[in-house]
Amino acid sequence: xxxxxxxxxxxxxxxxxxxxxxxxxxxxxxxxxxMFDAGxxxxxxxxxxxxxxxxxxxxxVAKESGRSSKSRVAIMTGLARSEVGRISRTSxxxxxxxxxxxxxxRVLAAWFENSQFLxxxxxxxxxxxxxxxxTFESLVRIHGGGIPVRxxxxxxxxxxxxxxxxxxxxRARSRVPISMGLTPDAITAVGERCGDLLQTLTNNFRRVTxxxxxxxxxxxxxxxxxxxxxxxxxxEQGESFINGAGSLLKRSRKSNRASSALASKRRxxxxxxxxxxxxxxxxxxxxxxxxxxxxxxxxxxxxxxxxRLGDDHE
Numbered sequence: 070x071x072x073x074x075x076x077x078x079x080x081x082x083x084x085x086x087x088x089x090x091x092x093x094x095x096x097x098x099x100x101x102x103x104m105f106d107a108g109x110x111x112x113x114x115x116x117x118x119x120x121x122x123x124x125x126x127x128x129x130v131a132k133e134s135g136r137s138s139k140s141r142v143a144i145m146t147g148l149a150r151s152e153v154g155r156i157s158r159t160s161x162x163x164x165x166x167x168x169x170x171x172x173x174x175r176v177l178a179a180w181f182e183n184s185q186f187l188x189x190x191x192x193x194x195x196x197x198x199x200x201x202x203x204t205f206e207s208l209v210r211i212h213g214g215g216i217p218v219r220x221x222x223x224x225x226x227x228x229x230x231x232x233x234x235x236x237x238x239x240r241a242r243s244r245v246p247i248s249m250g251l252t253p254d255a256i257t258a259v260g261e262r263c264g265d266l267l268q269t270l271t272n273n274f275r276r277v278t279x280x281x282x283x284x285x286x287x288x289x290x291x292x293x294x295x296x297x298x299x300x301x302x303x304x305e306q307g308e309s310f311i312n313g314a315g316s317l318l319k320r321s322r323k324s325n326r327a328s329s330a331l332a333s334k335r336r337x338x339x340x341x342x343x344x345x346x347x348x349x350x351x352x353x354x355x356x357x358x359x360x361x362x363x364x365x366x367x368x369x370x371x372x373x374x375x376x377r378l379g380d381d382h383e
Contacts, residue, residue, distance in 0.1 A: 100114075103256070106251055107251060107256065108174050108246040109171065113171075119146075119152070120156055122148070123153055123156040123157060126142040126145040126146050127142050127157060130142055130145070139154055139157065142157075171246060172213050173221065173224055173228075173246035174245070175213070176208060177230060177244055178244070179211070180193045180241050181241065186203060186208055193240070196238060198222065198237045198238065205218065205222065222365075224246070225246065230245075237365055262340055265338065270283060300345075303343045304343070307341040311341060314339045318337055318338070321337065
C-alpha cells in the first residue's frame with residue numbers, strides 16, 4: 070500500500086489529527102489569500118513550511134532531551150533525514166529561490182533588468198503585446214514559466230503593474246507584482262497578530278494552569294441594516310478597552326524597572342478584532358459590475374510606419 074494512502078487511512082482513524090487538519094485548512098485558506106495578493110507561490114510556501122518545521126522540531130527536541138537528533142526531527146516532521154540534515158545546515162532565514170518565484174515577479178524583474186527589454190535610457194521599454202522579437206509576448210515566453218501571454222497580461226493589469234496603451238502596446242508601471250494597498254508593515258502585523266492568537270489558543274489546550282483569556286461572540290444571521298451601527302459600537306467599545314489595557318500594561322512595565330535586572334522578562338499584550346463574512350450569493354460569472362476584458366488580436370500585417378520601441382511616453 071502506498072505510504073500516502075496508508076497515512077490518510079491512519080489519519081481517518083485519529084479524531085485529533087482530523088480536527089487538526091480541518092483547523093489547518095481554515096488557517097491556510099486565509100494565508101492563501103495573503104499569498105495571492107502578495108505574489109507568493111505555493112512552491113515558495115512549501116519551502117518555507119519545510120524549513121520552519123525542521124528548525125521548530127529541532128528546538129523542541131533539544132528542549133525535551135537536551136541534545137540534537139536528526140532522526141527524531143525526521144519522525145516529527147515526516148521528512149527524510151537527508152532533507153532534515155540539509156535544512157539544518159542552513160541557519161539563514163528562508164530566501165526565495167529563483168525557480169520558485171511568482172511568474173509575474175520574474176516577468177517584471179526581467180522587464181526592469183534585462184537589456185533586451187530596456188529603452189535607450191535604461192527604463193523598461195514600451196512593448197508591443199504580440200510578436201517574436203522585443204515584445205511582451207517574447208518576455209512572457211522567456212520568463213513566464215509557460216503562462217500564456219494573455220493570462221499574464223490580465224494578471225499584471227488586474228494588480229495595476231502594467232498600463233495598456235493604444236495600438237496594442239503595454240508599459241510597465243511597477244517592478245513588483247503586489248496588490249495596491251499592501252505594505253511590508255501591514256503584512257508584518259498580520260504575521261505577528263495571527264501568530265499571537267494561535268499561540269494563545271494552543272497554549273490553552275496544553276497547560277493545566279489558568280488559561281490565557283480568549284473569547285469570541287458570533288452570530289450568523291445579522292441584519293445588514295444593523296451592521297454600520299455594530300461596526301461603530303464595537304470600534305468605540307474596543308478602543309475604550311484597549312486604552313484601559315494599555316494603561317495596565319504600562320503600570321506593569323514601570324514595576325519591572327524596580328525589580329532585579331536578572332529577572333526574566335515577559336511579553337504581554339491583548340488584541341481585539343472584529344470580523345465580518347459576507348454570505349456569497351449564487352455563482353454568476355457574467356454578472357454586472359465586472360470589468361470587461363479588452364479584445365486583443367494578433368496583427369497579420371505590420372504597420373507602415375516603423376516605431377522605435379521605448380521612445381513612446383504616452
